[in-house]
Amino acid sequence: GAVVSQHPSRVICKxxxxxxxxxRSLDFQATTMxxxxxxxxxxxxxxxxxNEGSKATYEQGVExxxxxxxxxxxxxxxxxxxxAHPEDxxxxxxxxxxxxxxxxxxxxxxxxxxx
Amino acid sequence: xxxVTQLGSHVSVxxxxxxxxxxxxxxxxxxxxxxxxxxxxxxLQLLLKYTTGATLVKGINGFEAEFKKSETSFHLTKxxxxxxxxxxxxxxxxxxxxxxxxxxxxxxxxxxIA
Numbered sequence: 001g002a003v004v005s006q007h008p009s010r011v012i013c014k015x016x017x018x019x020x021x022x023x024r025s026l027d028f029q030a031t032t033m034x035x036x037x038x039x040x041x042x043x044x045x046x047x048x049x050x051n052e053g054s055k056a057t058y059e060q061g062v063e064x065x066x067x068x069x070x071x072x073x074x075x076x077x078x079x080x081x082x083x084a085h086p087e088d089x090x091x092x093x094x095x096x097x098x099x100x101x102x103x104x105x106x107x108x109x110x111x112x113x114x115x
Numbered sequence: 116x117x118x119v120t121q122l123g124s125h126v127s128v129x130x131x132x133x134x135x136x137x138x139x140x141x142x143x144x145x146x147x148x149x150x151x152x153x154x155x156x157x158x159l160q161l162l163l164k165y166t167t168g169a170t171l172v173k174g175i176n177g178f179e180a181e182f183k184k185s186e187t188s189f190h191l192t193k194x195x196x197x198x199x200x201x202x203x204x205x206x207x208x209x210x211x212x213x214x215x216x217x218x219x220x221x222x223x224x225x226x227x228i229a
Contacts, residue, residue: 006158034216043205043221044159093158097213104213106151108158 003027004096006107013084014115021079021110023094028105029074030096035067038091038109050077074099084114117142117208119220127226134193136223138180138206141187148189149207149217150180159205165189166212176200201227 003026013019023033031052036044048058048069056069066088068080077096081088093109122137140146147166151159163174170182180191189206203224207217 032214044217044219046216046218049216091156095217102211102213104209104217106159106161109156111156 004094004105004107006092006094006110008110009108010111010113012113012115015085016083018080018082019084019112021081021092021094021112023077023079023096023107025075025096025098025105028096028098028100030077031074031099033071033077033094033096035069035077035079036093036095038093040091044093047079081112084112086114088112089114117146117210117218119206119208119218121204121206121220121223123223124221125224125226127228128196129228130198131195134178134191134196134200134225136191136204136206136225138189138191138220139187140189140206140208142208142210144210147209147212148180148182149209150174150178150189150191151205151207153203153205153222162191162204164212196225196227198227198229201225 005024007022033050035047037047038044047062048056050056050069050071052071058064071077091111094107097104118141120139149164150162162178163172165172165182173179178193203222205222206220209217
């Protein structure tokens with residue numbers, strides 16, 4: 001079946017560095033992908049919607065210059081956390097709807113730890 | 116705007132007992148409703164979803180949920196809890212079956228006692 005793959009699944013970085021997380025739809029095309037953030041023992045909060053070939057749409061309160069989103073192709077969206085700080089440590093999850101069927105699939109998540 | 120309220124951040128049941136996880140939603144348009152399960156440090160797994168049609172929805176692992184428009188509810192049930200059901204459960208609402216983002220509830224942690 002359709003799968004959404006995230007990479008890396010875990011990443012540890014030093015404060016001030018940038019980290020890129022990839023979200024790939026493996027056997028379907030997605031013109032839109034959704035990025036969520038989940039703090040420990042909390043719910044998933046929508047950060048932004050990436051759109052293939054155009055700018056991402058960010059939710060209120062999410063810094064677009066800090067969380068750079070690029071949707072370069074119909075199967076790949078990337079989230080770059082720039083100048084990461086410990087408070088950016090979180091579980092980041094992407095989801096993508098199959099543009100043919102509309103069915104929504106979630107990635108396995110990426111755990112970011114900033115030291 | 117849409118929202119989801121999950122009553123009870125933590126539910127504990129005995130193995131073999133009925134599982135009932137409550138979810139109420141708010142939506143200005145006909146809702147699409149979902150239940151997901153999340154195991155520690157993992158992504159989300161879809162248990163079931165309601166789009167249109169039959170209001171009683173059967174999902175995986177013996178779970179089911181009933182859409183009650185009059186009560187704006189979509190409670191999740193399972194007749195007999197298993198130890199492997201211990202996890203975090205999220206109810207979510209959307210304006211479509213997939214092309215719009217989901218709005219999640221805060222989650223309910225289910226513990227199963229032997």
